[in-house]
Amino acid sequence: MKIATWNVNSLTVRLPQVLDWLAAQASAGAPVEVLALQELKLSDDKFPAAAFEQAGYHAVWHGQKTYNGVALLARSPFNAVQRNLPGFEDEQARLIAATLGADDTQGSEGGASAPALRVVGAYFPNGQALGSDKFAYKLRWLEALRAWLADEMRRHPRLLLLGDFNITFDDADVWDPEGLRESIHCSSVERAHLQALLALGLHDAHRLFAQPPKSYTWWDYRQLGFQKNRGLRIDHILLSDALRPLATACQIDRSPRKNPQPSDHAPLWVQLQGL
DNA sequence: ATGCCTCAGCTCCTGAGA
Numbered sequence: 052m053k054i055a056t057w058n059v060n061s062l063t064v065r066l067p068q069v070l071d072w073l074a075a076q077a078s079a080g081a082p083v084e085v086l087a088l089q090e091l092k093l094s095d096d097k098f099p100a101a102a103f104e105q106a107g108y109h110a111v112w113h114g115q116k117t118y119n120g121v122a123l124l125a126r127s128p129f130n131a132v133q134r135n136l137p138g139f140e141d142e143q144a145r146l147i148a149a150t151l152g153a154d155d156t157q158g159s160e161g162g163a164s165a166p167a168l169r170v171v172g173a174y175f176p177n178g179q180a181l182g183s184d185k186f187a188y189k190l191r192w193l194e195a196l197r198a199w200l201a202d203e204m205r206r207h208p209r210l211l212l213l214g215d216f217n218i219t220f221d222d223a224d225v226w227d228p229e230g231l232r233e234s235i236h237c238s239s240v241e242r243a244h245l246q247a248l249l250a251l252g253l254h255d256a257h258r259l260f261a262q263p264p265k266s267y268t269w270w271d272y273r274q275l276g277f278q279k280n281r282g283l284r285i286d287h288i289l290l291s292d293a294l295r296p297l298a299t300a301c302q303i304d305r306s307p308r309k310n311p312q313p314s315d316h317a318p319l320w321v322q323l324q325g326l
Numbered sequence: 327a328t329g330c331c332t333c334a335g336c337t338c339c340t341g342a343g344a
Binding site: 060061063064090092093116117118177178179185217235236269271272273274276283285312314315 | 329331332335341342344
């Protein structure tokens with residue numbers, strides 16, 4: 052089962068590329084079972100559910116006009132959909148969680164049905180600059196996420212957290228670690244929050260496998276950033292303890308970044324066996 | 327250069343992204 056995440060920077064602009072990419076993966080014999088999308092930049096009524104349905108995908112979404120917005124697509128239907136963090140007042144649409152397979156929160160016996168998979172798609176706040184109001188919001192959001200996930204993981208042992216985290220793990224995720232030291236996406240305080248998520252029992256799927264050096268998921272549109280591979284690895288897939296042994300591969304797909312009118316982010320996918 | 331692209335929208339400029 053292939054599970055992917057992609058910050059599309061406007062689903063209105065990128066819908067054809069998303070449909071093309073899904074079709075290309077299927078043609079290559081490895082169809083995408085689940086896709087998390089971020090930065091839809093459209094309101095709920097503008098979400099192209101019919102186009103995805105025609106492509107064979109169920110969808111759930113949490114849209115917002117102009118900014119943010121997240122969605123999950125899957126080839127099977129979702130249950131127990133959650134939008135944003137419970138108890139955290141937020142005008143910004145940044146998180147959507149849903150269950151694939153039998154709802155495992157009801158304590159049912161299961162029997163023949165496969166264990167459920169809890170999918171959490173998120174668009175973490177950017178933060179703009181250390182010390183700014185937006186940075187303070189980023190830190191509050193990160194703490195609310197961690198607190199909620201601690202409980203969520205107890206209820207759903209098979210859980211993935213994937214999306215645009217807007218945080219690098221370490222200097223290997225940064226094209227210019229010295230020039231960007233302690234700047235936004237690279238600061239110690241942001242990285243400590245990312246480590247706090249791992250401490251809940253989550254694992255960076257990308258680092259479970261050998262990867263090419265200078266593997267990034269985002270490149271600035273300006274100054275030929277992609278061509279010069281001046282990027283950051285800020286999009287991630289984290290796997291719970293129960294899912295970690297099922298992972299067989301994890302890759303960044305740079306090919307859509309070469310399209311005309313690309314997103315500034317590339318999709319990232321993980322392959323899980325036995326699901 | 328508080329710049330350089332790209333996107334949305336109170337659209338021919340501005341705010342936000344990362």
